[in-house]
Amino acid sequence: MTQHKLIEMTRSLVAHGEADTMEYADEVVRIPVSSYTDPQLFEREKKQIFKRLPLMVAPSCELPEPGDYKAMDICGVPLLLTRQKDGTVAAFLNMCTHRGNPIAEGIGNASRFLCGYHGWTFKNNGELLGVASPQDFGKIDKAAHCLTRFPCYESAGLIWATLDPKSKLDIADYLCGYDELLSAFGFENWHLFSQRTLPGPNWKTAYDGYLDFYHLPVLHKDTFGADFYNRANYFAFGPHQRLSTPTKFAVKVQSDDDQQIDLTQIADEDLSYEVLVQGVWTIFPHISIASFYGGGLRGAMISQLFPGSEVGESFTTQYYVMEQEPDDEAKIKAAHEQFDFLEIVVRDEDYKTGKRQHEALQSGMMEHVLFGRNEKGGQVFHQWVDKLVNASDDDLQGIFRREMAEAAE
Ligand code: FES
Ligand SMILES: [Fe+2]
Incomplete structure (x- = not known):
């Protein structure tokens, strides 16, 4: 086709x-x-x-390896892209679920992120790994405090993300088959x-x-x-x-x-x-x-x-x-x-x-x-x-x- x-x-x-x-x-x-x-x-x-x-946020070759990440700001929304162990890309709101500090800056390679404010840690798949001084902080449900995930799609060597975590718009639908042509x-x-x-x-x-x-x-x-x-x-x-x-x-x-x-x-x-x-x-x-x-x-x-x-x-x-x-x-x-x-x-x-x-x-x-x-x-x-x-x-x-x-x- x-x-x-x-x-x-x-x-x-x-x-x-x-x-x-x-x-x-x-x-x-x-x-x-x-x-x-x-x-x-x-x-x-x-x-x-x-x-x-959906926005085309990065060419795939900007994050070629597992662990590669890129933080960027789009119209005031802090976005974090990470390439996972399985090779897929995920997009997150770049805000620590403690008090909102961005957990990553620029580009790099990391399997986890340490928030520079109080030291909470997150895996590059968005999971909250650790609360700093948990015995003092008080009990919270860690699974409910993962990074907010945005819809993300990679095709034709380009990566798209939608900065609305509740978006129901399928990114492939949005592209109307155009990505297949771009794949040339x-x-x-x-x-x-x-x-x-x-x-x-x-x-x-x-x-x-x-x-x-x-x-x-x-x-x-x-x-x-x-x-x-x-x-x-x-x-x-x-x-x-x-x-x-x-x-x-x-x-x-x-x-x-x-x-x-x-x-x-x-x-x-x-x-x-x-x-x-x-x-x-x-x-x-x-x-x-x-x-x-x-x-x-x-x-x-x-x-x-x-x-x-x-x-x-x-x-x-x-x-x-x-x-x-x-x-x-x-x-x-x-x-x-x-x-x-x-x-x-x-x-x-x-x-x-x-x-x-x-x-x-x-x-x-x-x-x-x-x-x-x-x-x-x-x-x-x-x-x-x-x-x-x-x-x-x-x-x-x-x-x-x-x-x-x-x-x-
Ligand atoms: S804002 Fe991230 S650990 Fe406090
Ligand atoms: Fe021109």
């Missing part, structure tokens, strides 16, 4: 490229400026989207080369840019965009969207001289997986994945966006993952250069523009922004944000079961 679907998408891109056409949205859509600037809406988005829907990358066998976190503008202003090829040859003309097409076709799987250029060519980048391949001349079974997954893969509400070659090795940048504390702030963690670990100095240097280049593009072009745009929108002098018929991805993204911000907890399951059923048809 995965291979078939990927081929079908590629053939559609090639046919559009040959005919010099693209897929259009039905109409130009207006989005109220308040959708980017209203602090109350921003708080609702954090509550209804980030604290209620084989991320479960990749390596985390480097990562960093950048400040950015409002999370939706920032995310709009990841769903947009229209800006590539203009905003990025001095870095990589000068020769890029500004067209993208969108493939939606529930709220998750892949975007890719409608073209019949694929650039062969494994050799030094970039050579174009005419895909109309290649049989389906000979299409390489690099061709089948080209473009940008976004995972609602906050992930973008783009892959490329750097210094002869295949890499991908996974960008993970979170709202900041104010409506005009976000931060983005960029994970640079590689199919093979670079094993000599030249390759390591090339990979660093590629990653540094991507930081510059995002920081000095996308986010710098997003910050200026946001400040201008804050003036209150404009009521709507526009998404053209060629900007279907942005239209679809904003429709989903709207729908999910306003959905009740009980609606969520139904919404994604319907999407799942449609995707299966």
Whole structure:
């Protein structure tokens, strides 16, 4: 099914490229400026989207070994991810059940955690192992004071968690089969080369840019965009969207001289997986994945966006993952250069523009922004944000079961 679907998408891109056409949205859509600037809406988005829907919290290769853990903070919620003895990943509220102190910080490897405040200990499967000075503390039911567990799901070399311990939304349903397609990358066998976190503008202003090829040859003309097409076709799987250029060519980048391949001349079974997954893969509400070659090795940048504390702030963690670990100095240097280049593009072009745009929108002098018929991805993204911000907890399951059923048809 995965291979078939990927081929079908590629053939559609090639046919559009040959005919010099693209897929259009039905109409130009207006989005109220308040959708980017209203602090109350921003708080609702954090509550209804980030604290209620599954989020891609880490690539699997960030926690490859049993005992590996990562602590992070998402919209004020302290999260602890641990890889268990059996190889599965678990997600917990990173708060000691004594008085709430976070029991872990950063990343590391541990089979148990000692709370730094009074010394309670927890296993990395969340069990409360020991109360400090139990004879003095008084009797409590240890089994009832384990770490709070969040729903967690690992697939396609990526880890999702839902920051609502009572969530009834099945994470696989939420993904609408998209993770099966993502599995074509084989991320479960990749390596985390480097990562960093950048400040950015409002999370939706920032995310709009990841769903947009229209800006590539203009905003990025001095870095990589000068020769890029500004067209993208969108493939939606529930709220998750892949975007890719409608073209019949694929650039062969494994050799030094970039050579174009005419895909109309290649049989389906000979299409390489690099061709089948080209473009940008976004995972609602906050992930973008783009892959490329750097210094002869295949890499991908996974960008993970979170709202900041104010409506005009976000931060983005960029994970640079590689199919093979670079094993000599030249390759390591090339990979660093590629990653540094991507930081510059995002920081000095996308986010710098997003910050200026946001400040201008804050003036209150404009009521709507526009998404053209060629900007279907942005239209679809904003429709989903709207729908999910306003959905009740009980609606969520139904919404994604319907999407799942449609995707299966
Ligand atoms: S808060 Fe953790 S031991 Fe007291
Ligand atoms: Fe950009």
